[in-house]
Amino acid sequence: GAGVSQSPSNKVTEKGKDVELRCDPISGHTALYWYRQRLGQGLEFLIYFQGNSAPDKSGLPSDRFSAERTGESVSTLTIQRTQQEDSAVYLCASSLGQRGYNEQFFGPGTRLTVL
Amino acid sequence: EDQVTQSPEALRLQEGESSSLNCSYTVSGLRGLFWYRQDPGKGPEFLFTLYSAGEEKEKERLKATLTKKESFLHITAPKPEDSATYLCAGENSGYSTLTFGKGTMLLVSP
Structure with missing residues (x-):
């Protein structure tokens, strides 16, 4: 398919363990975003990658959160020493990243449950 | 700080009963106002x-409008398949990230 894909779709982990979430953006999209959506809440921006520029990490809630992106392809969001408050749906989106064409297209999300 | 507020939080309509969802924003130098639909688990x-x-856009039973302070999503003669959470988001002129509202959960009953 041509859409954004994320894996795994569901992840259950124990408090204190590390988790890695993966995002495959739409081919040709230079911009990639990670969001967190807690139950009953709006989307919370985490991090933004644009081409080869330094990522905008201003939304990361703590130093336990980090993300990487290889070129203009796959991105991985890592959460270290998970806490129960990290339980949420983690959404990835990509866009063309060009002024006036910044519609973001979202993946289905990864539902993370920390026990 | 950029803010996007949506109202109502939830809306229940009968099939065919038209209504509007509101999105008010305070976004520095708004570059774009986005509307999204989110179905459960997606x-x-x-x-x-x-x-x-002044700009307006339409898609099937949906029409979005924009003023200097708010945006409306008008739903004309809704059907049960229009049931979803509708999100709006503003893009700041200095960034390419979006500030999202909490959404309006719409339920259309047959």
Whole structure:
């Protein structure tokens, strides 16, 4: 398919363990975003990658959160020493990243449950 | 700080009963106002982008409008399949990230 894909779709982990979430953006999209959506809440921006520029990490809630992106392809969001408050749906989106064409297209999300 | 507020939080309509959802924003130098639809267990699906006050866009039973302070999503003669959470988001002129509202959960009963 041509859409954004994320894996795994569901992840259950124990408090204190590390988790890695993966995002495959739409081919040709230079911009990639990670969001967190807690139950009953709006989307919370985490991090933004644009081409080869330094990522905008201003939304990361703590130093336990980090993300990487290889070129203009796959991105991985890592959460270290998970806490129960990290339980949420983690959404990835990509866009063309060009002024006036910044519609973001979202993946289905990864539902993370920390026990 | 950029803010996007949506109202009502939830809306229940009968099939065919038209209504509007509101999105008010305080976004520095708004570059674009985005509307998304989100079904349970899925990622948001892009609907519209509005760039300037007075602009309108339509798609099937949905029409989005934009003023200098708020945006409306008008739903004409809704059907049960229009049931979803509708999200709006503003893009700041200095960034390419979006500030999202909490959404309006719409339920259309047959």
